[in-house]
Amino acid sequence: MTGSNVIIKKTKISKRTKKLIFCLALIILPLIQFAIFYIGVNLNSIRMAFVEFEGYDDAVGKIVWFENFKTVFVEMTTLANWPIMVKNSFGIWILGLVTKTPLTILISYFIYKNARIGGVFKVILFAPSIVSVMVTVMLYEYFIDTAVPELLESSFGIIMEVGFFKSPSLRFWTIFFYGFWCGFGTSLLLYTNAMDAISPSVVEASHLDGVGYMQEFWYVTMPMIFPTFKTLIMVGSAGLLLDQFYLYEFYGMKAYTDIQTVGYYIFKETMLVNATGYPRIAAMGIIITCVAVPFALLIRYLMNKVDPMEG
Amino acid sequence: MMKKSAAKIISFILVLITLLGFGLGCGGGTEDNKNKIVLNVEYFDGGFGREWLENAAEEFEALYEDYTVGTKTGVVIELDGSRQTGQNVYDAYSLMNNEIFFTEQVLNYYDFVNKDYLLDISDIMTEVIAEQGHSIESVMDEELKQFYGVEENGETHYYAIPQASSFCGLIYDEEFFFNNGLFLTKEYDNVAQGTVINPGSAYIIGNIKNKNSNGKYYSLVTEDGQAYYKTAADENGNTYYLSMGPDGEYGTYDDGQPATYEEFFRLCHYMKTYKNIYPFIMMGDGAGYIDWFLDQLFADYEGKGEALKNFTFEGQAKNLISVDESGNITKLPAVTLNPEEKGDNAMITKSAGRYYALKFYENMVKGGAGGWLHPDWNRNSSQFDAQLDFMLSIKTGETKAAFLIDGVWWEEESKTNFKNLESAYGEKYKKENRHFKLFSLPKASKELVGTERVVMDTGYYASFILNSIAEEKVEIAKKFLQYCYTDAKNKEFTMITGVPRGFTYELSDEEYASMSTFGQSIWDMVRSGNATIMYPQSTSKYYLDRVRALQPGMYFYTKVNNMSYDNIQEVIEEKNISAEQAFNGIYLYQESRY
Known part of the structure; x- marks a missing residue:
């Protein structure tokens, strides 16, 4: 090669490097997102719990160590709302555990066993999860507050003096039922997927041993899906103090005190303060984490105890 | 093989749809x-x-x-x-x-x-x-x-x-008020506060269904150098001079309207007892309209100068009170406010305007046999439902409401309601043919009649x-x-x-x-x-540091028996907490936030 000819030396990228680049390209964005929106945000929240902001234009703040924790602790031990909110948060979780979870597993099993209307169930129960929460809230609100009282009056002559969402004895259950209806979607999908992954040979073997449907469910399916079951229970227990129970969607900032949950309270308080108020909320978040973590660990311990695969 | 090809085709279509979505999202409209x-x-x-x-x-x-x-x-x-x-x-x-x-x-x-x-x-x-x-x-x-x-x-x-x-306020239908005889007469200005209004008494107009030649139910007349609003003749041929209203002057826009809270609730009693008209309707309790309405009562009581101190934190808060369970009021010494730091600023929540606003609301909710709130208010109703019920008050057979508590924007918001009513019931229900007006808020006491009217934006x-x-x-x-x-x-x-x-x-x-x-x-x-008009804001550092906590929508958040409440409707209506308790609790609630 002479003159103006330029020699272009091709650098050969190894297959391994190519694979690495491909993998990096796949995970780099989620990693950045994780770093900013999880690690960064949480570190900032932790930092915020120990500072006090001088004003709306103060972005750094002054370290006050445990002052914010003291304020929150006093609030938590003196404000009568807290016992109610804690009771509601745990109550909703336990109620969901004893009602929704068994029902979801049974329906998933129903679908898994290709029951005739299993598909219909799948659509009906999964639909609320793919529709915007605001849409389902509006549908539900309209149905419960308008259609149900009309039906009650025309069919049974019962006149609702106070609507379902307002009635002190009904409002908790009205919202709980919405959560019940809307909460099937994701877990239903996870359970059916876990059930679908059970090896057909295991099922066939059980059938050859003369196992019926219910025995199959209890002795084959449940043990095989137990990791999924365990994971879902643990995730739920870890987040139960942050669950705002759809109260903001139904009541905005003015949910009744007797149905408020810890998650709703934190959410509402964050909306009601400026940056100067954030440290208090951050300290509240850490205190709640200090309660939620041992609780989640306890649940994990208990789940491991009953896990048939662990034994 | 066939299955594989079908899967490929479906995948291709899905990818195409996704890309098309991107294209539409980023493309930016027509050619x-x-x-x-x-x-x-x-x-x-x-x-x-x-x-x-x-x-x-x-x-x-x-x-x-x-x-x-x-x-x-x-x-x-x-x-x-x-x-x-x-x-x-x-x-x-x-x-x-x-x-x-x-x-x-x-x-x-x-x-x-x-x-x-x-x-x-x-x-x-x-x-x-x-x-x-x-x-x-x-x-x-x-x-x-x-x-x-x-x-x-x-x-x-x-x-x-x-x-x-x-801003929010009381909205009424002037025609409905004349047709049902709901305005006060001049005679009511000359009697003691709290005088009961009975049917046929000289204190209230009769049912006026016909208009004057000027196309209105009233005319401005001058007698002995004094201007008055004089009504057209009622069903019995009687005419009336309207009362002076909260501005304390005859011949002005608020004539015939109650001048004080006392008069206002006497009128409510009259309309509910003798006319079967529920005084109030409003939307459910989610959006905070009632807080904004109470803010108006607060600002009007305090006057612009005092009310603005809740935002500027300059000078002294002078209108502070404490109230005992029986409603006995003790005036508190003035407190110097601090536009920079917390200081005693939370004391301003003890301003009398907040108490009188709560007292008004307590009367609204608890007053009258069987309540003064339209039965539909009990529902988790939207503002559109409340507006519709209010607009339907002129329809025979409907449960009637005299006042809608809503904002000045309500008519525009209720456009669809107007159209639906017009198509269902005819021209009478057309927006142009209705006579809705903003009602003047009454004053807390006779002494305040004639003082400046303040509305808070x-x-x-x-x-x-x-x-x-x-x-x-x-x-x-x-x-x-x-x-x-x-x-x-x-x-x-x-x-x-x-x-x-x-x-x-x-x-x-x-x-x-x-x-x-x-x-x-x-x-x-x-x-x-x-x-x-008062604009509830200022550039004081103290205010800017806490704009969310100091917003007027939170003026009636309260703490009673160590329980904090964000919903004044829950407090007064459901928990049966008195206005006095709620008022004293405002300071307890706000102390840490101020």
């Missing part, structure tokens, strides 16, 4: 628009509607059809209705696709400014607009100028323009351009914003929505006549010197 400058305008899709903005956009596009930047000629304004408040826009600033905003609850103007989120629009504020001979700034309300004008290096900079004055409506706007659009975006605030557009806004703006402009007789009676009543109230 025609691609050669024009597109301004993305977001407006709060609420009570003001979009007609005023549509008109402005259409005219502006025509006016600037030859405007050229680079290869683009002409302007297209894309309007996008949303329910994002100022706080939402602030929180999601980096996600905003739109550039120009007209929205509500821009409490956090200084947060925006501090973060450099807003475009400096000082030039369009101070520029003299040739067609009108003055700038926007020159006709802006002084208080608004103080707040929106940010001092930087000895210069005043503007980053937003206040959009409209909005709790809407915090403002418009601004985000700083992230593309450089090529800056000039034209500013021009559009300026165009929306010319005198002509200010007038048009008022004529369409019925709501005034915080600028000096006048309406001609024709323009005034083109408004609904409701719009006219607002204009009469705020522009004829009958009321003063």
Whole structure:
């Protein structure tokens, strides 16, 4: 090669490097997102719990160590709302555990066993999860507050003096039922997927041993899906103090005190303060984490105890 | 094999649909628009509607059809209705696709400014607009100028323009009041407070169903040098002189309306007991309308000077009280406020105005045998439901409500209700044929009759351009914003929505006549010197540090028996807590937040 000819030396990228680049390209964005929106945000929240902001234009703040924790602790031990909110948060979780979870597993099993209307169930129960929460809230609100009282009056002559969402004895259950209806979607999908992954040979073997449907469910399916079951229970227990129970969607900032949950309270308080108020909320978040973590660990311990695969 | 091909085809179609979605999302409209400058305008899709903005956009596009930047000629304004408040826009600033905003609850103007989120629009504020001979700034309300004008290096900079004055109140149907004989007569001014109103008594007008030759149910007459409103004849041929109303003067817009709380609730008793009319209807308890309504009572009681101290924290809070369980009031010593730091600022929550507002509300909820609230209020009803029930009060057989508690924007918001009623029941229900008006709030006591009427603008409506706007659009975006605030557009806004703006402009007789009676009543109230608008904000450091906690919507949050409540309806109506307990609890609730 002479003159103006330029020699272009091709650098050969190894297959391994190519694979690495491909993998990096796949995970780099989620990693950045994780770093900013999880690690960064949480570190900032932790930092915020120990500072006090001088004003709306103060972005750094002054370290006050445990002052914010003291304020929150006093609030938590003196404000009568807290016992109610804690009771509601745990109550909703336990109620969901004893009602929704068994029902979801049974329906998933129903679908898994290709029951005739299993598909219909799948659509009906999964639909609320793919529709915007605001849409389902509006549908539900309209149905419960308008259609149900009309039906009650025309069919049974019962006149609702106070609507379902307002009635002190009904409002908790009205919202709980919405959560019940809307909460099937994701877990239903996870359970059916876990059930679908059970090896057909295991099922066939059980059938050859003369196992019926219910025995199959209890002795084959449940043990095989137990990791999924365990994971879902643990995730739920870890987040139960942050669950705002759809109260903001139904009541905005003015949910009744007797149905408020810890998650709703934190959410509402964050909306009601400026940056100067954030440290208090951050300290509240850490205190709640200090309660939620041992609780989640306890649940994990208990789940491991009953896990048939662990034994 | 067949299955594999089908899967491939389906995957291909799905990929195509996804890419198409991307293309549509990023493409930016029609071929025609691609050669024009597109301004993305977001407006709060609420009570003001979009007609005023549509008109402005259409005219502006025509006016600037030859405007050229680079290869683009002409302007297209894309309007996008949303329910994002100022706080939402602030929180999601980096996600905003739109550039120009007209929205509500821009409490956090200084947060925006501090973060450099807003475009400096000082030039369009101070520029003299040739067609009108003055700038926007020159006709802006002084208080608004103080707040929106940010001092930087000895210069005043503007980053937003206040959009409209909005507030809640009592809305009534004047025709309904005359037809059902619900106005007070002059005779009631001369008797002791609390005098019972009975049917046929001289204190209340009869049912007036026919109008005078002037097309109204009343005429302005002068007798012995004194102007009065005199009614047309009732069913028995009697005519009446209307009472002086809360402004303490005869011959004014509020004649015939109760002057004090006492008189007001006597009237409520009369209408419920003898006319089977429920005094109040309002939406359910989610949106905080009742808080905004109580804010009006608070501000009107305190007067502008005292009420503003809740935001400026300057001078002394003088109107402080404590109340015992029996309602005995003790005046507290004045407290010096601190515009920089916390100090004793929380003491201002003990202002008497808050107590009297709560007392009014307690009467509303608990007063009268069987209650004074329209039965439908018990439902989790929306504002549209409440508006519809109220509008249907003139229909035979419907449960009737005398007052709707809502905002000045309600008529525009209820456009669909008006149309539906008209198509269902005829012309009588058409908006133009109704006679809705804003009721004057009564005064807490006889001594306060005749004192200034204050309304608090709790809407915090403002418009601004985000700083992230593309450089090529800056000039034209500013021009559009300026165009929306010319005198002509200010007038048009008022004529369409019925709501005034915080600028000096006048309406001609024709323009005034083109408004609904409701719009006219607002204009009469705020522009004829009958009321003063108060803007609940200030530039004091103390206020700016806590704008969310100090917003008027939170004035009646309370703590009783160590339980904190955000919903005054729950407190008074459901928990049966007295106004006194609720009032004393406000300080306990707010102490840590102030």
